[in-house]
């Protein structure tokens with residue numbers, strides 16, 4: 172059953188709940204493989220000019236061809252024109268868009284994706300509860316002049332006022348992710364720079380320790396995922412277009428048709 176229909180509430184997420192895990196900023200085949208083998212649910216690729224992890228369309232296509240069955244794929248974008256979004260969705264077959272710019276809620280829904288909500292690193296309170304957003308959203312630390320990949324945490328106490336399915340990002344590392352998971356039981360977590368040896372280069376040992384810490388924090392044997400044998404037991408991620416086929420590579424280069432049941436109501440057919 173798709174995990175976000177309905178997503179588990181905070182109360183339902185217990186000490187043994189294993190968050191969805193997104194490894195972002197991948198630029199190398201060996202890192203894609205390592206993240207997938209360790210049990211990542213989402214693999215993220217950056218198409219934001221100026222990021223040290225930026226990949227052009229050609230390189231994105233090359234790397235996507237190396238993604239094994241299992242994890243779903245995310246492309247991180249900021250204010251890209253519709254023509255580029257169309258290519259990313261219809262020809263590269265990304266499952267998800269992660270929007271980092273001025274994209275309206277309508278545009279996010281239209282293209283099938285989720286949006287970042289930024290929290291200043293020094294924020295100690297929120298003006299209002301952050302309400303659930305369909306299908307889920309991303310909470311990340313804001314740093315002036317940077318769209319993401321900041322390596323900075325925000326005050327996790329603010330998560331008490333965050334509702335719904337939310338990927339928590341910002342400054343996660345092998346030495347702090349366990350505390351986040353055991354204290355706040357986030358729906359999902361997202362990491363980029365905290366498992367790198369240099370921007371865009373994942374450190375295999377840091378990746379292994381990251382997953383092992385999550386296992387420890389939710390009471391799982393640390394070896395299970397480190398051997399690459401862990402099942403994807405956090406559930407199936409419902410893709411933006413409602414597709415649940417995890418053998419994503421079989422769909423490469425095939426146009427994606429929005430499914431009638433799950434396509435956003437305001438789906439603009441011109442985009443498909």
Ligand SMILES: O=C(O)c1ccccc1N[C@@H]1O[C@H](COP(=O)(O)O)[C@@H](O)[C@H]1O
Nearest residue numbers: 195222318319320321322341342363364
């Ligand atoms: O990682 C980047 O370079 C990046 C560039 C532009 C937008 C988003 C980017 N990354 C996102 O940042 C967070 C994680 O950051 P970190 O773990 O603190 O380094 C994650 O959501 C990435 O998708």
